[in-house]
Amino acid sequence: MATPTPSTNTPQKHLAALSSPAPRSVPPINFDSPAVLNMLSEGGVGMGISMSGLGMSQLGLSASQMGRADEDERRRRLESIITMLKGKPGRVSAENITALCGKEGIVVDHEESTDKSNVTLTLVIGNEAMCDIAIAKGNVMSVKLELASDDDIFKDSVSRILYKSLKPPPGVNKINVTLDRFAHNLEKLLRMDKLSAENGGVPVYKAIFKVYNSLRKLFEHEKKMTLAIMDANTPNAGYKAEREVLCKKSGRPRMNAGTCLGLSLEYWMDRRHLIPKKPRESASIKGKEKMDVDSEAADEYSEDIDSDTNRIYSLTIECESSPSSMYTPIRIPDSWLSEAVEKAPDGPDADINNILLNTSQIDWLDPKPTYLEPVAPAGDHDSMNLGNAPGRLPNIRFVARFNPPLVVPWTEYVRITQNVGVEYNPQDLRATTFVGLAIRPGDVDPAMMGTAGGYTPEVRSERNVLVLDKDGKERQTTHANSLYVPKLEYARALESLPFSHPRQLVELLPTLRQYAFTTSLLQHTFVSKAPPPSPKQTSHASPLSPPLTPKETTPARPPLQLDLTLSYTAPSPRLTLQLPHPSSSTALPTDPAALLASLLATTTTTSSPITNRPALKVTLDVLPNADLYITEQNVVPPHADQGRDADVDMDRAHEADELVKQLARALDVCADLGVWGEWLRREVVRRDGGGGSAGR
Known part of the structure; x- marks a missing residue:
């Protein structure tokens, strides 16, 4: 057999396949490959876990490939594959849905x-809960959920989500x-059903509904x-x-x-x-046309469709198991809010700050x-059974899960957790x-590098920005x-947070928004989003063909350098932006060696000097x-006429404040x-009278 000709276009990771001791006619198999798992999945029925009829040779395995692995090792590998396949729910079909439900212990009626073309x-x-799924010729036609409670809003919206989860995305x-x-x-x-059963x-469901109704009442009022x-x-x-x-009050x-x-807040x-250009028609002014936000049509917002532009940060409110002796359990009141929703600014229990600022305060109820009801009738035979005694508290607590997880400074993390009654553990x-x-979750964290001087290494990125030139054209x-983060500051990602009263979440929202906005700004600038390969980028040339010679193009103008400095210490993140002045005749190079060469050139020659205008700098x-x-x-x-005329100074100072x-x-x-x-x-450029080279 001829020896393969090496090529510079051959990926390095493929060369290892040439050293396999297996015969060339049998392709080597990688148990971690998704393709192999799909192959095995397709060979079975139902959830794709049946491997009957597949021998070792059919799987592409041979004794030489297995090396000196004994029978136990081969059995262990096959068992690991079967275990992995059992964990995959499979593709959408009536058989796979039935198999999934059987795995979860759910009774299914066909x-x-x-x-036999239509199946319910x-x-x-x-x-x-009970759910009906109608399938016609392999396509899911409808999903309808029924609950023991009579909350139609919840049933309809859950049915819609379950239906979407069974249909292909666009x-x-x-x-x-x-x-x-x-x-x-x-x-x-x-x-949720298991939590209900375990606690008598x-x-x-009702506990979640009551929280939703109170938060919705507060939202509509605000x-x-x-x-x-x-x-x-x-x-x-x-x-x-x-x-x-x-974004500014109690959330939506x-x-x-x-x-x-x-429930999401x-x-x-x-x-x-x-x-959006065509907003929802039901969004009315001053309540003249009340918006039916709970209807199926109003459940869809423009931000749900264009999530890349209007990314949402939310708290998903759920319940989880927790001993009632360790944390305040759930409560199911008629309402968490008073009928008035807000306290009067001059009320008897109003806060002094509300009185001074003439602002209202949310009138929460406690x-x-x-x-819980006793699990069995009381009697002499179970008088010693404390679990059956009346007056038990449910072993369930509320929990808010962050979607997406939110990164906050370590000091803020400790303060937030302590405010909801969670004890601080130094081991955390x-x-x-x-x-x-x-910013770089896939890399080694800068805190693990042991950087001398206690600073975070510089993070760089390039971005294309749409701007208007001096002629008003987009380019x-x-x-x-x-x-650059000059000080090494520890941070922690908030993923979930227990709470006992929705007031605790609403009071935390102003702090959460600080770090959500900061994170969004910096991720948009420094987190790379690899675009999917376009058809033009796909090459079908021979792997032995020489690389194409690039066409000669005009040299692109150097990128504009934007330098950011971040201070992440509580109580407020601080950002400093520095960028070249638009009146600079030549953009300074970003490479240190090129920058030094250009500075030396300006001292020895007079041609093409660099206009040394101070860089623009804003700290916020x-x-x-x-x-x-x-x-x-x-x-x-700043204005230079201060001190002559008090009235003029006040007017100019007010004008300057408004401009700042x-x-x-x-930026907002x-x-x-x-x-x-x-x-x-x-x-x-506009304030200087149109000079300079902005929008270069």
Whole structure:
């Protein structure tokens, strides 16, 4: 057999296959390969775990390939494959749904048509739920959930989510749709039913509904107050009011939002000022046309469809098992809020700060504990059974799961957990940083490197930014971004948080928004998103063909350097942005050697000098509720007439303050550091009378 000709185009990882002791006619097999698992899955029935009829030779295995592995080792490998296949729910089909339910202990009733082309599966999910799935010719036609409770809102929205989990997403062939999403949602329903059964039938669903109803009541009240202070002619007032409450007040509660099964409290949205061209018609002004947010049509928001633009940060409110002696158990009151929703500013129990600021305060209620009924009638024979005694508390607590997990400084992590009654454990301290958790999660965390001097290594990225040139035309420009964290600060990712009262979550939202906004800004700038390969990038050339000679192109202009410095210490993250002045005749090189050469050249020659204008620099703090406060800047020039006329000075000082606030509002609106940097350069050019080279 001829020896393969080496090629520079051959991937290095494929060369190891040439050294296999197996015969060339038998392709080597890798047990970790998804292709092999799919091959084995296709060979079976149902969930694809049957391997009957497959011998070792059919699997591509031979004695020479196995080396000196004995029979026990081969059995162990096969058992590991079978175990892995058993854990995969398989593709969407009536047989696989039945097999999945059998694995979870769910009773399934089949009803087939005469020609067996149509199948209706009835799933009995514990004692609380029943689900009907209609399948016609292999396609899921409908999903209908029935609950023991009479909450139609929850049933309809859960049915919609279960139906979506069984249908292919846009652009995906139905043959590639698996039961993974459906299995995840089914496991959630089973977990809630199991909690109810283990605690004497306590209605876990009802506990979640009561929290939702109270949070929804608070949301509608705050939305109404927000609309009241808006101009009657404000376009998209309903949208703006909703997003204002979502990002600045008590958040937006939604039941079964998007693809998330259960109650979600949404507390932050990226680019909330970006309103779709055709907003939902039901978003009305000042409540004249009440929006039916709980209907199936209103359940769909534009941000659910375009999640990349309007990314949502939310808390999924669930229940979990917890000893009642260790943590406050769940309560099921009629309401967590008073009828008035808010306390009067001058009420008898009003806070002094509310009196001074003439602001209202949420009038939360403190419900009584919810006790369980005895599991059996009391009698002499079980008088010593404390578990059957009346007055037991359920061993269940509320828990909020962060979606996505939120990175906060270590000191904030300790404060947040202590505020909800969780004891601080020093062993929870981990050598992790914001850069390692949020920016470069796949790399070694900078805190683990033992960096001398206690700083985080610089993070670099390049981004294409859409800008307007001096003629008002749109074009793409490249930014070379760098992030520097001068002080090594420990951070921790919040993934879940137990709570006993929804008031605790609402009080935490201003802090959570600080770090959600900071994370969003920096991830958008420094986290690379590899685009899917386009058809033009796919090459079908021979692997032995020489590389193509690139066409000669005009040299691209150097990227604009944006330098960011981050201080992540509580109580407020601080960002400092520095970028070249637009009046600089030549952009400074980003490479240190090239920068030194250019500086030396300007001292010895007079041709093409670099205009040494001071770089633009803005330092801002991200305050609670993601309010931005600029502490230092050189974009808005100071006035030199101070001290002559007090009235003039006051007017000019007020004008300067408003201009500085406008800089912060611009970042709040665009929520993009690259776009904001280009806007700052254009503002400098505009204030200088149109000179310089902004939008270069």
